[in-house]
Amino acid sequence: MDFRLDDDQLALQAGMRQLLERCFPRERLREVVDAQELRGVQRGGRQGDRQGDRQVVQGSQDFRGASTGWDVGCALWRELGEAGFFSLRLPERDGGVGLGMPEAVLLFEEAGRALVPGPLVATHLAAGLVPGAAEGTRVVTALTGPGMAEHLGAADSVLLLDGAGARVMATDGGTGPRVLDARPVQSVDPLTPLYAVQELPSPALTHLTAGGDGGRLRSEATLLTAAQQLGSALRTLDMAVLHAGTRRQFGRPIGSFQAVQHLCARMLVRAEIARSGVYAASLTMAGCDIAGAKLLADEAAVRNARDCLQVHGGMGFTWDADVHLHLKRAWLRREQWRTPAAAEEELAAGLLAGDGYGAA
Amino acid sequence: MDLTCTEEEEDFRQRLRAWLADALPRLPPAPSPADWPARRAYDCSWQRALYDAGYAGLHWPADAGGQGATPAQHLIFLEETELAGAPYVGANFVGLLHAGPTIAAEGTAAQRARWLPPILRGEEVWCQGFSEPEAGSDLASLRTRATRDGDAYVVTGSKIWTSHAEVADWCELLVRTDGSAPRHRGISWLALPMDAPGVTVRPLRTLAGSAEFAEVHLDEVRVPLSYRVGAENDGWRVTMVTLSFERGTAFAGEVVACRRTLARLAVKAKENGRWDDPVLRRRLGRLSAEFTALWRLVQWNVSAAGHALRNGGSGVPGTGGSVFKLRYSQARQELYDTAAEVLGPASLDAAEEWTAQRLSSLSYTIAAGTSQIQQNIIAERILGLPGGR
Ligand SMILES: Cc1cc2nc3c(=O)[nH]c(=O)nc-3n(C[C@H](O)[C@H](O)[C@H](O)COP(=O)(O)OP(=O)(O)OC[C@H]3O[C@@H](n4cnc5c(N)ncnc54)[C@H](O)[C@@H]3O)c2cc1C
Numbered sequence: 209m210d211f212r213l214d215d216d217q218l219a220l221q222a223g224m225r226q227l228l229e230r231c232f233p234r235e236r237l238r239e240v241v242d243a244q245e246l247r248g249v250q251r252g253g254r255q256g257d258r259q260g261d262r263q264v265v266q267g268s269q270d271f272r273g274a275s276t277g278w279d280v281g282c283a284l285w286r287e288l289g290e291a292g293f294f295s296l297r298l299p300e301r302d303g304g305v306g307l308g309m310p311e312a313v314l315l316f317e318e319a320g321r322a323l324v325p326g327p328l329v330a331t332h333l334a335a336g337l338v339p340g341a342a343e344g345t346r347v348v349t350a351l352t353g354p355g356m357a358e359h360l361g362a363a364d365s366v367l368l369l370d371g372a373g374a375r376v377m378a379t380d381g382g383t384g385p386r387v388l389d390a391r392p393v394q395s396v397d398p399l400t401p402l403y404a405v406q407e408l409p410s411p412a413l414t415h416l417t418a419g420g421d422g423g424r425l426r427s428e429a430t431l432l433t434a435a436q437q438l439g440s441a442l443r444t445l446d447m448a449v450l451h452a453g454t455r456r457q458f459g460r461p462i463g464s465f466q467a468v469q470h471l472c473a474r475m476l477v478r479a480e481i482a483r484s485g486v487y488a489a490s491l492t493m494a495g496c497d498i499a500g501a502k503l504l505a506d507e508a509a510v511r512n513a514r515d516c517l518q519v520h521g522g523m524g525f526t527w528d529a530d531v532h533l534h535l536k537r538a539w540l541r542r543e544q545w546r547t548p549a550a551a552e553e554e555l556a557a558g559l560l561a562g563d564g565y566g567a568a
Numbered sequence: 569m570d571l572t573c574t575e576e577e578e579d580f581r582q583r584l585r586a587w588l589a590d591a592l593p594r595l596p597p598a599p600s601p602a603d604w605p606a607r608r609a610y611d612c613s614w615q616r617a618l619y620d621a622g623y624a625g626l627h628w629p630a631d632a633g634g635q636g637a638t639p640a641q642h643l644i645f646l647e648e649t650e651l652a653g654a655p656y657v658g659a660n661f662v663g664l665l666h667a668g669p670t671i672a673a674e675g676t677a678a679q680r681a682r683w684l685p686p687i688l689r690g691e692e693v694w695c696q697g698f699s700e701p702e703a704g705s706d707l708a709s710l711r712t713r714a715t716r717d718g719d720a721y722v723v724t725g726s727k728i729w730t731s732h733a734e735v736a737d738w739c740e741l742l743v744r745t746d747g748s749a750p751r752h753r754g755i756s757w758l759a760l761p762m763d764a765p766g767v768t769v770r771p772l773r774t775l776a777g778s779a780e781f782a783e784v785h786l787d788e789v790r791v792p793l794s795y796r797v798g799a800e801n802d803g804w805r806v807t808m809v810t811l812s813f814e815r816g817t818a819f820a821g822e823v824v825a826c827r828r829t830l831a832r833l834a835v836k837a838k839e840n841g842r843w844d845d846p847v848l849r850r851r852l853g854r855l856s857a858e859f860t861a862l863w864r865l866v867q868w869n870v871s872a873a874g875h876a877l878r879n880g881g882s883g884v885p886g887t888g889g890s891v892f893k894l895r896y897s898q899a900r901q902e903l904y905d906t907a908a909e910v911l912g913p914a915s916l917d918a919a920e921e922w923t924a925q926r927l928s929s930l931s932y933t934i935a936a937g938t939s940q941i942q943q944n945i946i947a948e949r950i951l952g953l954p955g956g957r
Contacts, residue, residue, distance in 0.1 A: 469947035484864035500857030556853030
């Protein structure tokens with residue numbers, strides 16, 4: 209047993225962080241977010257009529273739509289593709305990097321930390337199943353059943369993971385919402401457009417991809433989403449500690465007040481416990497470990513964002529601070545793949561079945 | 569990252585398993601929790617059995633009489649003994665987990681030879697005399713005074729909350745040897761023989777009704793200078809070594825026990841129908857994630873300590889122990905609160921094992937540094953926030 213990041217893993221983590229600092233720096237993030245804000249203003253207040261809202265939503269939140277003033281979506285996807293983000297786990301003979309889930313988890317943690325938008329998990333899962341996904345030349349989103357689909361308008365393909373196998377549906381040219389008869393939703397997360405899907409197409413409409421094991425893909429998606437939550441939880445902890453050390457009130461840094469210190473200490477504990485769970489699950493890939501990792505990472509991401517907001521005071525309630533972006537993304541990911549309720553039920557059932565504990 | 573056992577570790581596990589399967593059925597029945605002398609005898613005979621089988625002081629260095637096992641092997645030991653239902657370290661807790669490691673790290677050759685073998689053989693029991701009525705969380709404010717008189721210290725003062733004091737042979741005692749020095753600089757670490765003239769032990773009754781700890785009054789007790797471990801006035805540093813041991817792995821085995829307890833609780837809920845309540849069921853599911861992750865956190869901390877050891881470090885668990893202790897103590901309380909939900913009115917029967925455990929779990933957020941103190945440590949030493957107010 210040596211449950212530590214080895215030198216290669218540390219280098220991979222640092223490399224990814226540097227790459228994201230370069231190709232998705234905070235200024236880029238804010239550019240995109242603030243374009244959203246302007247739309248909101250043009251809309252003429254929050255109580256705009258429904259029809260108007262809908263058009264704005266559709267126009268502004270498209271992952272690669274020029275109307276956002278953000279035409280970096282494609283470029284970013286391609287850069288991530290070149291860096292091996294999507295092909296990481298493909299064997300080298302298939303043009304992949306040949307690494308495994310422990311390494312993938314580290315990359316997704318970094319993406320969560322940097323709030324990288326886009327259907328990262330689905331595109332990563334699609335590498336090897338959908339041509340172009342591995343290289344980042346095709347954007348792939350996913351659905352496990354009726355519900356919210358992210359980035360449907362920008363997706364070239366949709367992975368349907370509602371059964372034993374994976375089905376792939378082509379949605380080139382932004383046809384996704386129409387093909388799935390999806391209704392755009394005014395997403396709480398400014399960087400993740402959402403579409404409500406009532407019904408998945410019948411199996412007859414899409415072909416079954418060979419080798420796509422639905423159960424395995426759903427487990428991997430759950431864990432990679434948990435890794436993003438972990439990254440977000442660690443980032444909001446950093447933000448809170450930084451602010452607590454610099455903001456002064458009553459003649460001293462607010463981080464010297466015990467009430468603030470203890471908020472930050474509990475943030476660290478949440479993140480560390482989630483980290484242990486996520487990293488261990490990436491090694492065992494056991495169902496209960498993955499469910500537990502998602503549960504704890506969801507809690508860490510959401511609670512840490514809330515506490516980070518509190519530490520920032522009034523600034524924390526503004527659009528300009530990044531805190532709300534972490535919170536909103538954390539809320540969104542919490543609903544994806546394995547909700548806390550589903551994870552808890554799975555873990556409870558595991559207790560009776562004798563899983564998830566004992567040796568190893 | 570690797571969670572699998574090396575061949576050597578797997579061998580170790582299998583040998584231990586085989587030995588436990590043979591040794592445990594031969595144990596006498598466990599004594600009543602209220603009968604301290606019987607508990608001491610039971611705990612010590614178990615320690616003797618471990619010693620005879622070569623498992624005593626597993627993680628202690630070989631030159632301290634230990635087996636020089638790796639941290640990973642130590643963890644396997646904690647896991648396997650717990651899974652097999654072996655006795656808990658009990659009365660030997662302080663000897664094996666605080667006083668012994670401190671003497672091993674800081675004692676002279678003569679001190680090691682005098683004190684360590686009897687700890688490993690289960691012949692001498694130690695207790696910990698740190699806390700005082702006026703010095704709890706603020707341990708460095710302790711007042712028990714030791715003044716030199718010839719070849720001995722003369723010690724006067726009061727200790728409180730001393731676990732197992734009634735059955736202990738020795739006490740690791742913190743005393744003030746220099747009243748004029750800054751608080752942390754005037755403290756020394758002494759080994760106090762509990763049968764020395766002037767030592768009075770008065771049992772204190774815990775909220776569970778039992779006498780787990782005691783007050784220890786010291787009235788001009790003579791302690792030979794040679795019983796001081798570490799330099800005079802360097803006791804604070806010596807003590808910090810001990811405390812990191814305590815927070816690092818002392819509770820690791822208990823996490824395994826909690827996972828087993830949780831599984832038993834799930835079965836119980838299924839039997840009595842409470843399982844059908846989704847709120848309760850989900851609470852049980854959540855606890856499963858919690859204890860699994862806590863075990864992983866132990867493995868994470870222990871791997872870091874092992875790595876540091878291989879690179880010439882001390883192998884003393886780091887501040888990660890505070891993270892673990894804070895979360896574990898909460899989770900343990902949550903476990904037994906949930907047990908009470910499962911039991912319903914039966915949880916009001918203090919004779920129920922679950923209820924006794926629920927009561928005892930209340931001490932976990934206080935003993936070995938309160939949760940607030942752990943949060944102070946995390947905020948200041950890990951996060952580097954400015955000194956608290
Ligand atoms: C079951 C049990 C066994 C024990 N066994 C032993 C033993 O064998 N040997 C031994 O020496 N001691 C032992 N102790 C004592 C234990 O270490 C102390 O109880 C503990 O350190 C707290 O000290 P205190 O009781 O004086 O509480 P106090 O220090 O008075 O604390 C009271 C409250 O104030 C809070 N507080 C204090 N200071 C701060 C601060 N700076 N910031 C924020 N909050 C603060 C605490 O968190 C707590 O909530 C035992 C305790 C228990 C419960």
